[in-house]
Amino acid sequence: MLVLAASMGLAPVSGVVPVHAQTIDPSMLQALQRQLGSAAPSSQAPAAEPAPQNGEAELPGIAGGRVDTTEEQELRRAQARRDLAGLYQPSTIESDYRRRTQDRDLRQFGYDFLQSARPPSGTRSGAVGSDYVLGIGDELSVSFRGAVNNSFRASVDRDGRVVVGTLPPIMAAGRSLGEVRRQIAAETKRTMLATEAFVTVGDIRSISVFVGGEVERPGQISLNSLSDIGTAISMAGGVRRSGSLRRVRLVRAGGGTVSVDLYGLFGIGAPPAIKLRDGDRIIVPVIGPTVAVTGAVARPGIYELAGTSTAGSIIAYAGGAIRQRGAQIVVSRIQPDGSEVFERAATASSRILGGDAVQVVGRSAGGVQGRVTLLGNVDNPGPRPLAAATTVADLVGSTADLRPDTYLPAAVISRVSPTTGARRFEVINLSSALRNLPSPALRGDDQLYLFSRADIRFLNSAPVRQIILGGINLLPQCNSLVTLASTVTDTDSYRFSAATRGSLVVQSEQGATLGSIGGIRQAGNRVTQDDADLKRRDDREVETCPSVFESVPQLLTTLLEHSLSVGGSVRVPGAYPVGSDITAADIVDLAGGMVTGSRGVVLDINRTDGSSERVDAGSDPALVFRQTLLAAGDDIRFNAQQPVFESSAVLLSGEVNRPGLYSIRRGEKLSELLHRAGGLADQAYPYGAVFTRVSVKEAQQDGFKRTARELNNSLLAVAARSQQASAEGLAGAAALASTLANTEASGRMVVEADPRVLAIRPDLDVNLEAGDRIFIPKRPRYVIALGDVNNPGALQFVAGKNVGSYLSEAGGTLATADRGRVFVVLPNGTAQPVRGGGWSNNSGMVLPPGSTIIVPKNIDPLYKLSIIRDVTTIIAQLATSVATVAVLATR
Secondary structure: OHHHHHHOOOOOOOOOOOOOEEOOOHHHHHHHHHHHOOOOOOOOOOOOEEOOOOOOOOEOOEHHHOOOOHHHHHHHHHHHHHHHHHHOOOOHHHHHHHHHHOOOOOOEOOHHHHHHOOOOOOOOOOOOOOOOEOOOOOEEEEEEEEOOOEEEEEEOOOOOEEOOOOOOOEEOOOOEHHHHHHHHHHHHHHHOOOEEEEEEEOOOOEEEEEEEEOEOOOEEEEEEOOOOHHHHHHHOOOEOOOEOOOOEEEEOOOOOEEEEOHHHHHOOOOOOOOOOOOOOEEEEOEOOOEEEEEEOEOOOEEEEOOOOEEHHHHHHHOOOEOOOOOEEEEEEEEOOOOOEEEEEOOOOOOEEOOOOEEEEEEOOOOOOOOEEEEEEOOOOOEEEEHHHOOEHHHHHOOHHHOOOOEOOOOEEEEEEOOOOOOEEEEEEOHHHHHHOOOOOEOOOOEEEEEOEHHHHHHHOOHHHHHHHOOOOOOOOOOHHHHHHHHHHHHHOOOOOHHHOOOOEEEEOOOOOEEEEOOOOOEEOOEEOHHHHHHHHHHHHHOOOOOHHHHHOOHHHHHHHHOEEEEEEOEOOOEEEEOOOOEEHHHHHHHOOOEOOOOOOOEEEEEOOOOOEEEEEOOOOHHHHHHHOEEOOOOEEEEEOOOOOEOOOOEEEEEOEOOOEEEOOEOOOEHHHHHHHOOOEOOOEOHHHOEEEOHHHHHHHHHHHHHHHHHHHHHHHHHHHHOOOOOHHHHHHHHHHHHHHHHOOOOOEEOOOOOHHHHHHOHHHOOEOOOOOEEEEOEOOOEEEEEEOEOOOEEEEOOOOOEHHHHHHHOOOEOOOEOHHHOEEEOOOOOEEEOOOOOHHHOOOOEOOOOOEEEEOEOOHHHHHOOHHHHHHHHHHHHHHHHHHHHHHHOO
């Protein structure tokens, strides 16, 4: 009930109250039915029903208050079968045979069929045969067609006769349906002109038989006259495992006894064609001699013998041997003195005695001779005869027979050692194996694995590199990655480093090792947002783990061990497995070719033996690449000269003759860009140029964060000095620190942008970088006064006017102003303090147009104020001043 209440948004009722019946609120039922998409119920509340025993509310049509799907029902049935198998108690016969054969699942055959059979229903369909013997209580349906059209239903009366219409009484009991049908047809022809009679059986009479002996529920059984002996035994609960299925006695009511073999009902022999009669007795005797059949047969079990049997017939009971040829028949036989001996049956016609245990075993202990297997990235994987595929070339064919995406430099042969039985993996060059002679020879039970280019890309995926660097497994569903992680942890070696030599490992501020692979950042077992984003990206790129690695996880580690590392000016750097020496030209092809525009290439090679070399490709790189050989474990970098252009453009806007995006060469200066843009416009104000750079913005952002920490510590110290410090004051300090930490930096640099000055002072000419932004404003006609002044705002610029004059025009400073720390932000972004106590005496500091005067607040008396009352307001004003400075920096 609590579960239902929670799902409907209702509060659970506290306390436990015994409930014997309950009614459901109609509104609750309607809401639930709307959620399920069913029709609205009647407005009348359903009648009270007994409460479920498990304490959970049940709704009409919903088992246990929830929808029961077909899949869930199948799961419960499968679980029930497993539970029943665990509860199964073997009989004495089964226990003895299980001990002798070591087969813990051996059961007596046939008994479950009769115990699980459903009782027959009262409805019968289909025609009744002409040999059906009529009896008292059977009903006949007679239709007359012709000159007379009429239908009658007549039952066999207690005298055994049937009366149909105007026909004379006809004796029916004890006669077959065919005989009665012929007599009715004759009487109709004799008494009715041009009329035919059609006779069928309507309702069938009920009979009563007795079932006794070794059955679960012996006694009188009532069934219809069409039932057979198997139906009667099933209605009696089936035969006990101590009863016989092959010598059932049917004692007829009129005298005589018939022996019935029930194995015919299970497909062994012919089914019994005996109809029961009223008053029959079925007696199930004790079981006779039995034989157990185990091993490589279709249906192992314990079978009851009926007369003399041979090994072949007994194995046929079990469905025959799984392997039609080469099987051996081993017989466990109890001797007259009680000892048990094992002997081999000479032929299938060898005699089998009661109590024998027959086991069918193959000649092979599991090994295979003369087989090689082709697996992996092929269209027709599977076994091949070794006689027809003695080499790799014989097994695969030519390169033209391969899939277009097959990776040729490496394939793996899985081979079993004849001395130790261990399976080892050998990496070969598939291209050389198919082109050159002799091709590598194959042995019996060898397995050749071919790989696709997608399989090789998986070696360079972020999850693989993350594991090699000691990080967490981003794809735990991959068995191959689980094996790789275990191997990396156990060996702690560098044999997989070819896939991670191009990865960067940095240290966090806390000193924890962080692996950085294309955006991965991981510290210990903590996964950051970058990890989650990368995992989602890898889930899209690697939707499923490569099946070839999932089938044999050791293949992944083998390929990583036999890889060489490729970097530099190639399109797809990474690790590439090779089966033998390979040229640098082939490596370039594997890596997608050289980057367009690569010039002055130098090969930087580090060998596995510790040696290194530098090879200048010169004017003919293709020839040098073909002559340079590499091996697994080597590291090669294709070093090319830096490109002429930067990676991205520069934005030039404002008062220039041709503003826009400009591609720049490496080392290009600002003056050169201004010259390409046609120079400055007439209204340009180069002294106020705003130059922003990405790297400077990042440095400023870090500075904001450091300032926030320092300010937080300072304000906490001020709050500590106050006797009235409280949690509210600490919250205000944290608010200011958060404001500073979240303030976005502008990234502005102070540069000289006047072409005339740059021509005289080339040392001031700044080198441009990708992503730079240059804005040349118009010449302003104002000076701004901000901070603790009476009337902050923009003032008319007058040439020669000093700071004091402008502040006087702004109404002067407030009482809370810090007159000793007034400063001026100049149009080029620099700041200068205003020295001296009286500004009227600073007539020497003349301001250019576009300058900003900042009058800060005096915070020295802050510790004397009530932190509880004033710190929030003060912090808000300080934050406003900080934000104002940030805005001014972008003007």
